[in-house]
Amino acid sequence: GQQLNQSPQSMFIQEGEDVSMNCTSSSIFNTWLWYKQDPGEGPVLLIALYKAGELTSNGRLTAQFGITRKDSFLNNSASIPSDVGIYFCAGQLGKLIFGQGTELSVKP
């Protein structure tokens, strides 16, 4: 079946640092979505991407839809403690396929 490889699995950074995470797939998607999930809460949509090559920002977040349509990356600049959580990528072709998540820890 379809699978997404999301990396890294976890990141431990200092406040103020930038972070990058990415997802790759053997399948082509027509939409890439990035979500953030806090403990015990539902995933919250951060950024949606619809076209190959598209680069979209939402505050300190920037995400890109890969040219091959098989990958996407998410950058978060100048991280702050409230950025802590699990970030998921999701590829959509009809149903959503989720990556395994990147757990972000930010040290003040």
Added chain:
Amino acid sequence: DSGVTQTPKHLITATGQRVTLRCSPRSGDLSVYWYQQSLDQGLQFLIQYYNGEERAKGNILERFSAQQFPDLHSELNLSSLELGDSALYFCASSPAGLAGGSSYNEQFFGPGTRLTVL
């Protein structure tokens, strides 16, 4: 607050029992999706309903079933529960729910129901 509501927030039950989880989508959204999140499996798509009709099926067990009612709320029924069914169950909704890349297909998640099977 995504606008998607789920009840109950927590559910504790015994093996062999049957439970019903409820979801109300965002106002105006026609599609409802159900997901299971466990530690070892991550977020897994179970099933999608669009305007009352089943639209897509994922990794949903035969012991599980769902439906979407005329008022667009949805229920997920889990029966003959096993220890391994313990997980977070999320509902999401979107305005549409078709295959094309569009903001009409963006999914917004509810707060989830934590099911514990003892």
